[in-house]
Amino acid sequence: MSSVENPIISEPTVEPVTPVFIRPEDEYRRTWIQSGCDYGYFLVMFLQEGRRLDVQPKEITETQLYLRSNETERKALELVCQTVSPKEPSPEDARRLLELDQWLMEMADGRSLGHANWRLAILSIPEKVAERQHFDRMTFPVNCDSPILFSWLWKRR
Secondary structure (H helix, E strand, O other): OEEEEOOOOOOEEEEOOOOOOOOHHHHHHHHHHHOOHHHHHHHHHHHHOOOOOOOOHHHHOOOHHHHHOOHHHHHHHHHHHOOOOOOOOOHHHHHHHHHHHHHHHHHHOOOOOOOHHHHHHHHOHHHHHHHHHHHHHHHOOOOOOOOOOOHHHHOOO
16 A cells, blocks of 8 residues: 545545566466576477487486586576476487587587587577567566576587
């Protein structure tokens, strides 16, 4: 409630302040954006390519990507990989994650060999995030800024 002086009557009047209602899905999206999960999401999607099972929370913490990341980037990767019931990956899924994670680190170090489609997938992530943020600004009544994460990967080599 806020107090406002009424010019006609010398007594203050009380007007109710309407709280801003935020739907749970909007609140989740805001948390997602503020944590930089859009960047983490597209990186995890890259690491999931060709796998039967989604990248599991335990798996992501064992990747070189996770180990090289700062605290904010790690939190984003963890949020993206959250699951209610973790499963054990197949040996082929584990091998695939190891292969893509190794290639990603070689690209970050400027030693990537071939795989132009993988390189394009990684370098296009900032544009994909920008598209999502534009959609959010047009769709949601409450907007927030997303930190730019994994910039050490986006450097053009």
